[in-house]
Amino acid sequence: MTQTDAPSTDVSPSAYQPASARYDTMLYRRSGHSGLRLPAISLGLWHNFASQEFGGKDSLENCRAMLRRAFDLGVTHFDLANNYGPPPGSAESTFGRLLQQDFRPYRDELIISSKAGYDMWEGPYGNFGSRKYLVSSLDQSLKRMGLEYVDIFYHHRPDPETPLEETMSALDYIVRSGRALYVGLSNYTPEQTRQAAALLRELGTSALIHQPSYSMLNRRVEGLLGGGSLIEALRETGLGSIVFSPLQQGLLTDRYLQGIPEDSRASGGRFLRPEHLTDEVLGKTRRLNDLALGRGQTLAQMALAWVLRWPEVTSALIGASRPAQIDDAVGALSKLDFSSTELEEIEKILAG
Template sequence: MTTDPAVHAEPYTPAPARYAGMTYRRSGRSGLHLPAISLGLWHNFAAQEFGGRDSLENARAMLRRAFDLGVTHFDLANNYGPPPGSAERTFGRVIQQDLRPYRDELIVSSKAGYDMWDGPYGSWGSRKSLIASLDQSLARMGLEYVDIFYHHRPDPQTPLEETMTALDHIVRSGRALYVGLSNYSPEATRHAAALLRELGTPALIHQPSYSMLNRHVEAGLLAALRDTGMGSIVFSPLQQGLLTDRYLDGGIPEGSRASTGRFLRPEHVTDAVLARTRALNALALERGQTLAQMALAWVLRWPEVTSALIGASRPAQIDDAVGALARLEFGAAELARIEEILAG
């Protein structure tokens, strides 16, 4: 007798009013709208949840809650886990159990470019690597296509023409509806966008990191997106949890990302950083928001930012993130105060 919890799970019926409270934004000059808040299944505590270190039921609960709140976009990559591939496998199980009837209401994205399997074809950006990786991802998720497929990082050895031609082929073969870039510099973004435009498969979106504590996109990338007609979805907008209430009391909470030393390390949680986040938290409270909500609203203030990509370890964190949409506007005095805090 099977003990798989997905086999005996109750049927899922999504909330009838799930689209009423969500904000949707057009990605660049394309016809595709994305929710302002998207859910990522990344290499953090959330990815471990989806990859099997915690219960499948928690993964199902988070995906259900996200969809009930109008979050229609779920972001993955071939190597998300750990182990690599496990996030896509677990996501595929939830798709089959709960979300298969609603596939046309979902945007599912995946990526390739970081290390995935041994040998010369399991990484970077060759035509061989990208097509083989996406075929594996589709098999893990049990899907016929992904909505967005990204090249996850630039490949310094493979000609950019080969990588972009592979992305064009992926769309023309029906494996993906759109293509995007991630972690590309402004100059590489412009070059890649021009190549894809010539091929007839415009670049839909760019996925960079961006937060109040990591502002590199403001130095050229936002302008490149604007000029090329691409949207963007920013990852780590909460700076791996630093821009939440998790660390405001000082110390490293047990079970936090800093306590595991993966991506956010204890040495990142400095007195200077905590002084900034506490001052930002005071402003957020004045605005009637949590620190996380204000941080999300702040990255979403740019028209070039289509969506903010969050991670979560429990459904309540998704509720809090979506709550940011209740107040996205900032006054000039608030923005000036934020700049003063960040410069301090």
């Protein structure tokens, strides 16, 4: 696999001055039993920071505009992974370049996270959960971003072959060596989460946070599809959580209410595919949209408020392709409460 290199140091001085009121309206929530607070809305940097999609001057400027707008609104947490791209590593390199240009003076105001666990380079040491892979991958990520440490480093997925003790020992070493301040888990089952948290606790490095997929259309974390409730596991272990895909790849927005736009993610068919937009799903999203409008929100805002209703959900992780989408997401925080009638109506729609 092709990987990108460290961020270019050939950058001009930044004229960026963040908004002085950036912390006035953002909601910050404590991650589990830790001392760290995260913004209720965090920004994920995946496809929209890939080099093949943002290779030109204007595209880099759009990335810069999104980061600036997010920070101006109090979004202090930027989430990445080693293989975000394509090609793998390009999202970290793009972020690293903009970090050097615009955000280096504000490093201590930022939470920067990365992950490792999926395919990253050729050969037997380029994926999953061995000590060699995790430490080597994070070293590469730090180089690409031009950082001495990340704030949070996640194991991106469980490894069915590497002993969990080895993976957790590697995460403990990563913290003790100064490469990360905190460690987290992603895509772990409730029972795996309990086991991993116990091992880390014994080593003296507590797990901070879990990153699962969760939305109105994907409620596995609630235990509704079997396998136990991740919400209960988080409550028991004292971990926080940051949920990804809370808008179900855009399905829980007004983007697809009338079909598939030609320039949409679904028209490309990479992750959100046309077959996902069934009459049943569209019927639900249209009814949810009507309910959201009655609450004075967009569908996306209501969907974000809905996942944030759990105390165990510290933050909702969004993607964006333009700054206005970040404004809309942060706007969800102005109305997080649901009446019992609204929650009952949502359950009826989702069950229907």
